[in-house]
Amino acid sequence: MITDEQIWSYLDGTLDEANRTEVAQAIASNKEVAALFKELSALHTSLQTDTLLSPSALFTDRVMLAVAPAPVKASIQPVLIFIVPVIIALLACVGYLVYNNVTLDYTLPSFSLPQPAHYTLYFILTDVVILAFFAEALSDYRFNHKAYHS
Amino acid sequence: MPSQVPDDLLISRILTGNRPSFRLLVERYQNLVFTIAFRITGKREEAEEVAQDVFMKVYNGLGPFKGDSKFSSWLYRIAHNTALNKIKGRKEEFKPIDTITGSFTGGSVLNEAEQGFTKADLNKAINMLEPEEATIITLFYLSEQSLEEIAQILNIETNAAKVRLFRSRKKLREKMELIG
DSSP: OOHHHHHHHHHHHOOOOOHHHHHHHHHHOOOOHHHHHHHEEEEEEEHHHOOOOOOOTHHHHHHHHHOTTTHHTTTTHHHHHHHHHHHHHHHHHHHHHHHHHHHHHOOOOOOOTTTTHHEEEHHHHHHHHHHHHHHHHHHHHHHHHHHHHH | OOOOHHHHHHHHHHTTOOOHHHHHHHHHHHHHHHHHHHHHHHHHHHHHHHHHHHHHHHHHHHHTTOOOSSSHHHHHHHHHHHHHHHHTSSSSOOOOOOOOOOOOSSSSSHHHHHTTOOOOHHHHHHHHHHHHHHHHHHHHHHHHOOHHHHHHHTTSSSHHHHHHHHHHHHEEEEEEEEOO
């Protein structure tokens, strides 16, 4: 009697010549064996033509991000380093000018900054730029440190 | 396969810091790794987590990888073990099965009608198998791994792999009858 295992081996092509002939003859002459062969053959074909499943579209990007998170911030880092201190410095300058204009236009009680105040202003502006630079660098470090350990 | 560059060459490039080569490796194997993971966990979300873990382990383990076995065998072993670990913590014995739609392109409607079951039925039945049985079926048919390679991946003897393949197909047939 031909067994399931023999038919599976026949389908896999792992039988030797003698056994292969025996199974082929049984399939041709025995209705029960033929029916079993048809059933297993259908399952075998289905498994062979089955297709792989796919993960979501962003899977590859997520893996790449997970193996090296640092470059994500790198693209915006140079912009922040220069833009933020410049904006702060400009705002400080505008504030200073507006303040001076107000005192001039409306002739408020005679008040004018003493000459050394210009040096104070330069000093303050330089401090603001340096502080902004370090604040941004600290923020950048904290972002990368957190991303690396998450 | 997205690229024909041999695995060994890709690995040596990755080890010199070439990130695009790792991307190629991920794209080459992600479907098979995901399929193995899905057939063990039964959930898409968990399968994606497992697949991501697998590639992280591969990335971090490429240095010590000696190349004694094929890269694919090493990768599938990691995928199988990582998926098994994922389901180890589950309290429930049953394996939830997410509905899969639009994932199958092989075979025509006529063929399915002749066979009496659909691709979805087949995958549902595979998901009902034990993890090792599902992995054996997947590796044998979808990855076209030999019994020797399957034995190496599952860390068993070749004869044991052959017996388990027969057993898996027998059980799959029973599950198909239950579904049909």
